[in-house]
Amino acid sequence: MPLAMVKAGQRVHLVAVDAGRGLQARLADMGLVPGVEIEVVSNALHGPFIVAVKGCRMVLGHGITQKIMVA
Amino acid sequence: MKPKIVIALAGNPNSGKTTIFNKLTGARQHVGNYPGVTVERKEGYCRYGDMEMQIVDLPGTYSLTAYSTEELVARNFLIDEKPDVVVDIIDASNLERNLYLAVQLMELGVPLVLAFNMSDQARAQGHEFDIEKLSSYFGASIVQTVGHKGTGMKELLEAIVAAAKDGASEMNRNDENPSGALLSKATIHSPFRKRPVMDYGREIEEEIARLESLIKLKVTGKDKDNLRWLALKLLENDKAVRARFDTPEINDQIEKSAARIEKMLGEYPETAIAGRRYGFISGACREAARSTVELRHTISDRIDAVVTNRFVGIPIFMGLMYLVFQLTFTLGDPPMGWIENGFGWLGSQIASWWPKGSKGALKSLLVDGIIGGVGGVIVFLPNILLLFLAIAILEDSGYMARAAFIMDRVMHKIGLHGKSFIPMLIGFGCSVPAIMATRTLENRRDRLVTMLVTPLMSCGARLPIYALIIPAFFPQVWHAPMLWLIYVIGIALAVLSAKLLRSTILKGESVPFVMELPPYRMPTLKSVLIHMWERGWLYLKKAGTIILCISILLWAMTSYPKKTVFDVDYEADAAKSEGTYLSKVTRLNGLLGLPEGAPLLVQALRAELVMAAEQDKYYEHEAGYSDAKKKMDDEILGLTQAPDGGKLSDFLKMRDDVQKTRAAFEESISQDEVEKESSAYSNLSGIRDAALESLRRAAPGTYNAVIHYLDDIEAPFKDEKTRIEQAKQAEEMAYSVAGRIGLALEPFLRPMGFDWKIGTALVGAFAAKEVFVAQMGIVYSVGKADEKSEALREQLRSHYSPLVAFCIMLFCLVSAPCMATISVTKRESNSWKWALFQLGGLTALAYVLTVMVFQAGNLLGIGV
Known part of the structure; x- marks a missing residue:
């Protein structure tokens, strides 16, 4: 399912990023690689998310949260 | 010759890199640009023992790919300028993410020192490191530092020197013609550590080997040592490296390799490679780092729960902005006054090089053109510095990233994202640094749109225009709303134009919004001040260059x-108005009990006019000035000793008294900025009226004549005089x-x-x-x-x-x-x-x- 559907406080694992090569690589550089644990810290409907990845807080725009597939 | 080595500081944004740079270099630094691109290049110098070091602060990056200008600049510097040592500043409390850059530096084969910064915080949060093990994994010495306290700086410098010597001795072995002063100093400190090689797993390693053997024949010189790195970059589809090996044969092999990896691993090569790197880091951290508690973000998270809250986030943000502007203008006011007075004083000093009343072109150029023009701009420096100070505090504390997050939803509606908001905010201070701040935007279209609309955010320089006009035309209660309205119109127009641009000439999908939220930190005074100064300096440079030229040009224009020949004969007009004035004065004789047509009063007042005209030619300290006064005094003294002269001196005395009383009132009003219709105002005017009344009672006739003279004869005469000058x-x-x-x-x-x-x-x-x-x-x-x-x-x-x-x-x-x-x-x-x-x-x-x-x-x- 897309990350956009994950509720705040839940922990999920990244499966794949459904995006172009450039964005995939950029996200991978920031630690968003398959298998990594993502915790949704705060989510807003149609707004950006705050997630925790490898101990960092990151803001992900609404568009991206729909492209990140998690389980 | 003393040995001099070049040190590059690399590191993620928010790793405290700048703090370490400032600690190492102190005030010995300067900011420039990398050639051709608008990325700042900060350099500084540092001495340690007999070693002189040039330290280059690379832009903060997460990786060494070539996605952004910053990353490319950092990478090109490392490859082209071959620094003697690279120091990677690592936020020790956020190890895994920060080590990603370290892995890439390790792969690049540069002599590397890792600084585990903010190690005190990391320890407090329960992180423990096995430094020795980590050091062997990354083939680099590791130093624990605390940037803002300066802890570990000596150890860091020692590690740098050791790494430089290692690097030099390695070069000595590899290079047949070693050069550089270093070698004479370098003793073989320790055997050069074999750099560890990351294993990417069979599938990827096979493709790396294929590419390596293919490009082996094409490379020369220094690249020979970097074969593996080059092959890896080709596999990662790195634009810059691919452009260097742009042959059909190699391109073909890259496509094939990529396809194979995609088939076997189900990922693009670059994603797979990044995954392996993170895997390596996780492995290393499992072995050599331990985190007893997961604490790091609790305080930050608790603050974030409030400031990024859907409902109160925006009000808090607006409140902070209001505070920033309020402080900028209230605290900035007194120093603005000092600067204004300073330039006023300078202008009068320079003007005094010429005789008073001189209309020399050079004097006018210096005083009216240059000092007036440049001074008018520098007056805003306190405001600008305070605004930048506030922005630096917000940035260094980590709040700016939250502001971008909060504004993202709004900015998204106009086709931009939260990051564009920061330059627009700076635009309220001055568009110049605001447009420079758009550098943080990776996407060119986003950047252009932000740049184009930023001037609509009403900058500080426009404020004087509003400050002049609003009080002139609108009643007191309207002042604040009017100013607010102007700012809001600017913001609304910026929003609309951005939307328009984004959906017409700069159409295109907006770049996904990804941004790290750094934990909140207490900003250090030094780094905040340095930030403020860097931006303030830009403003000063603008005043010193462009505005100076324009001031001169405008002055000339x-x-x-x-x-030389005027349409109206202003001198005749002036003479005529003087004639009218003196003839009106004659009519005062009756009121004073002087015989009609008596010349006393007219002669005395004419003497005053003569003195004023004479004094215009001299400064107060010059002899001519007091001579003129003396001449008038003598003449009036003569007149008062004539028959009926007592009446003249009564008149002059009374005039003095009335003028003094009135002036005292005006002075206290303007000094304390007393508003009309306030009780203090009526108090003061009561005191004035009482004083005038007692003057009147003492000599009603003289008093009435004086009032009539001041209000009905002298005032219109002065007005007329000004009118004539202005018309001219x-x-x-x-x-x-x-x-x-x-x-x-x-x-x-x-x-x-x-x-x-x-x-x-x-x-x-x-x-x-x-x-x-x-x-x-x-x-x-x-x-x-x-x-x-x-x-x-x-x-x-x-x-x-x-x-x-x-x-x-x-x-x-x-x-x-x-x-x-x-x-x-x-x-x-x-x-x-x-x-x-x-x-x-x-x-x-x-x-x-x-x-x-x-x-x-x-x-x-x-x-x-």
């Missing part, structure tokens, strides 16, 4: 050509180049309700917005005018309607940004096209809007 200056102005431009523009300005005088001032405003006020002062000949000039407000009120006043503010808000903005847009967008588009577009928008507002207002009869 308003002063030349000189008119206006005629001169209309004759000058600027006046002619204004006159030529008038047909176009008419639809907005502007006359040629406003047109002339607008020409000046293009140089720098704040020039508008001074220029209006010149066209209305009220002498040196600033935004507090009552005389200028009086003039404006008598010439324009409130509607026109509003139109002036609207036009100044929207129209062509100042020249400095245009030139910085040119530099940052790297093309004249966008700079000229900004100039033309905004001016056209301003014109259309102002014409619409003026015409509509006229039709509806609002403010006419």
Whole structure:
């Protein structure tokens, strides 16, 4: 399912990023690689998310949260 | 010769890199740009033992790919300039993410030192490291530091020196013709550690090997040591490296390799490679780092729960912004006064090199042109510095990233994302640094749109225009709402234009918004001050270069050509008005009990006029000045000793007393800024009236004559004199180049309700917005005018309607940004096209809007 559907406080694992090569690589550089644990810290409907990845807080725009597939 | 080594500081954003840089270099640093790109290059120097080090602060990056200019710049520096040692500053409390860059540096094969920064925080949060193990995994010595306290700096420097010597001895072995002073110093400190090689797993390693063997034949020189790295980069589809090996054979192999990896691993090679790197780091951390508690973000998270809250986030943000502006202007006010006085003093000092009343071109250039022009801009320096100080605090504390997050939802609606908000915010201070701040935006289209609309955020330089006009035309209660309205119009226009641009000429999918939220930190005084100074310096440079030139140009345009033959004989007018004045004075004789036609009074007052005319030629300290006074005193003394002279001296005495009483009242009003209709005002006026009343009672006849003289004879005479002078200056102005431009523009300005005088001032405003006020002062000949000039407000009120006043503010808000903005847009967008588009577009928008507002207002009869 897309990350956009994950509720705040839940922990999920990244499966794949459904995006172009450039964005995939950029996200991978920031630690968003398959298998990594993502915790949704705060989510807003149609707004950006705050997630925790490898101990960092990151803001992900609404568009991206729909492209990140998690389980 | 002393050995000199080059050290590069690399590291993620927010890893405390700048703090370490400042600690190492102290004040010995300077900021420049990397050639061809607008990325700042900070360099500094440091001595340790007998080693002189040049330290280069690379841009903060997460990785060494080539996605952003910053990363490319950092990478090119490492490859092309081959620093002797690279220090990777790592936020020890966020190890895994930060080590990603370290892995890439390790792969690049540069002599590496890792600084585990903020190690005190990491320890407090329960992180424990096995430094020895980690050091062997990464083939680099590791030093624990605490940047803001300066802990570990000595150890860091020692590690740098050791790494430099290692690197040099390795070079010694590999290179047959070693050069550089280092070698003479380098003793073989320790055997060069074999650099660990990352294993990417069979599938990827096979492709790396294939590519390696293919490019082996093509590379020469230093690249031979970097074969593996080059092959890896090719596999990662790195644009810059691929361009170097752009042959069909290699391209073909890359495609094949990529396809194979995709088939076997189900990922693009670059994603797979990044995954392996993170895997390696996780492995290393499992072995050599332990985190007893997961604490790091609890405080930050708790703050975030409030400040990024859906409902209170925006109000808190707005409140903070309000606070920032409030502080900027209240704290900035006193130093502004000092600077103003300083320039005033400088101007009068320079003016005194010439005899008083001299109309020399050089004097006028120095005093009116240069000091007036540049001084008018530097006056805003306190405001600008305070604003930048506040912004630096917000940035360093980590709040700015939250602001971007909060504003993302709003910005998203106009096709930009939260990060664009920060430059626009800085735009309230000055568009120049604001446009430079767009560098943080990775996408060119986002960046261009932000750059183009940023001048609509009303900058500090436009404030004097509003500060002059609003009190002149609108009642007290309207002042704040009016100013607010102007700012809101600017914001609304920025939003609309951004949306328009984003859906027309700069269409395209907006770049996904990914941004790290750094934990909140206490900003350090030093780094905040350095930030503030760097930006303030840019503003000063603008004042010293562009504005200096423009001031000179504008001065010339308003002063030349000189008119020698006037349409009106102003001297005759002045003589006539003097005649009327003296004949009115004669009629006072009756009131004073002097015989009709007695010449005493007229002679005394004429002596005063003669003295004033004489004194105009001299400064107070010159002999001519006091001579003139003495001459008058002698003459009046003679007159008072004549028959009936007592009546004259009574009159003069009474006049003095009345004038003093009135002046004392005016002084206390203006000193304490007493408002009319306040109780303090009526108190003071009561005291004045009582004093006048006692004067009247003492000698009613003389008193009435004096009042009649002051109010009905002297005041109109003075007014007339000023009017004549102003008319003369206006005629001169209309004759000058600027006046002619204004006159030529008038047909176009008419639809907005502007006359040629406003047109002339607008020409000046293009140089720098704040020039508008001074220029209006010149066209209305009220002498040196600033935004507090009552005389200028009086003039404006008598010439324009409130509607026109509003139109002036609207036009100044929207129209062509100042020249400095245009030139910085040119530099940052790297093309004249966008700079000229900004100039033309905004001016056209301003014109259309102002014409619409003026015409509509006229039709509806609002403010006419």
